[in-house]
Amino acid sequence: MSAVLPTVKSAEVGAQRIVFGVMVAFFLIGPALGMYPVFLMKVMCFALFAAAFNLLIGFVGLLSFGHAMFLGTAGYVCAHAAKVWGFTPELAIVAGAAAAGLLGLIAGLLAIRRQGIYFAMITLALAQMIFFFCLQAPFTGGEDGIQAVPRGKLLGVLDLSDVWNMYGTVLIIFLAGFLLIYRTVHSPFGQVLKAIRENEPRATSLGYNTNRYKLMAFVLSATLSGVAGATNALVFQLAALNSVHWSMSGEVVLMNLVGGLGTIFGPVVGAFVVLAMENYLATLGFWVTIVQGAIFVLCVLAFRRGIIGELGRLIRKPL
């Protein structure tokens, strides 16, 4: 791994720019190609969620198995703010993201005290606690969730009940979040994160307070997951229990595994593939779970680089 040096070769940046262009073009003309806009908005929300998750697993080496707690909490807070407090959509999303960030700070302070497998188990257990909280708390609506959330007018002007206004907003949020993650990964801060992933004792010996870096990455990942969850709640006008369930935490792991852990574009491709498969299999009962499990097994045993990872290896450039 030579990734510790903060220089990025121009050829690599070139390839990544092309793929980025393809991605933006895909989401711009996707609806024109007959893809259902609500589906594409869901893909963008989950692509942002998966990319935020990848910031931890791919660049710090921390496997969180409870990321649904940030997605779900932000969804509930955003929905509550928009519906009960009458927040405008941008403020509702900020409120949701702030709640997720705060939860990330608390969960992170506890979870980074242990590493590896323990980290995964702790985040999973904390997320399960949030699940039961959301099941019982008065404002979440229990099994029903918060329904009929008004999308409202963005900045008081742009009516988001129009599907194309909503689509454009989601696209901008997704791209902003994606670029923020890209920038973070390639910043000096991101280089320290990679150093911690490769050799934590060495990063410590170089004078870095590794726990503080891990916590910052965790809070950033939680906040961006919150942005994704809040936006998703506005798209579907719904905040429901399935977004805080452990299976959602598993799903975001699967998206990254399919797309490629530690790649830039893997989470986006993974989110698309996993959601498209779910759509396709939705009528077949619990086959979705079985197929997801089978993909997990297959990826771990034979396809650990994921789609984008393999593609990057083929053209010998990191994507």
Next chain:
Amino acid sequence: MTEIFGIPTQALFGQLLIGLINGSFYALLSLGLAVIFGLLNIINFTHGAQYMMGAFVAWFLLNKTGIGYWWALVIAPIAVGIFGVIIERTMLKQLYKLDHLYGLLLTFGLALIIQGLFRNEYGSSGLPYSIPSQLTGGQNLGFMFLPNYRAWVIVFSLAVCLSTWFVIEKTKLGSYLRAATENPELVRAFGINVPRMITLTYGFGVGLAALAGVMAAPIYSVNPLMGENLIIVVFAVVVIGGMGSIMGSIVTGFGLGIIEGLTKVFYPEASATVIFIVMAIVLAIRPAGLFGTQK
């Protein structure tokens, strides 16, 4: 009616009993996880599904072949243990050289497959499994009514836990196991077949889960979903206890079951979350867990 702290004793002891029963399952499951983790360095996410499979094997035996509870206690752990051995030989074995997290992801995927298949076949409503005739009825202890079957579950799982502790800590076989946990290469150099030991250890841990499943069948009914939430609680139990010590898993398992039972009496709203709250407190004060040692 007698009361303690304004709670009827009947309700208090009733919940304490349920707590002890849950604690028995926590102890058996976290013990299996700890034994597997010790040697394989993976967290077995399939543990909950294997617990569920144990209950289903017992149900199959009773309803398809007429073989009752007592034989199921022997057959189900062996059958599910063999299933575990096959998984270890064909899949887990390939992951030992990789990051331990891949083991977690693989077993998570397997759990999804197994639970999905059983749900497709049997729905999620649960199948009844009756208490064996020798253990129906109960004892009136004066302050509470103690069903015989529940007493049996507590006594038997305690016995299984303590025998496991004895075998691992006090016998020659156990000393090989502990040595291989510390340094597998060195133990191999002494001519001990460590890969076979790893396989059998996995089978044994999985068998413990299946045994817990058989014991749970008459209490909770046989349900494809019976293991999926339980395993997350058991993970929290493992984090609280720390996986370093066998006795630690047993004590933590029973202790948390009792705490959960008491919470149901005094503050029922928190009964689903109390174990996770205890985990957060333990992490804040003693990150390595109550019985663990920080590496």
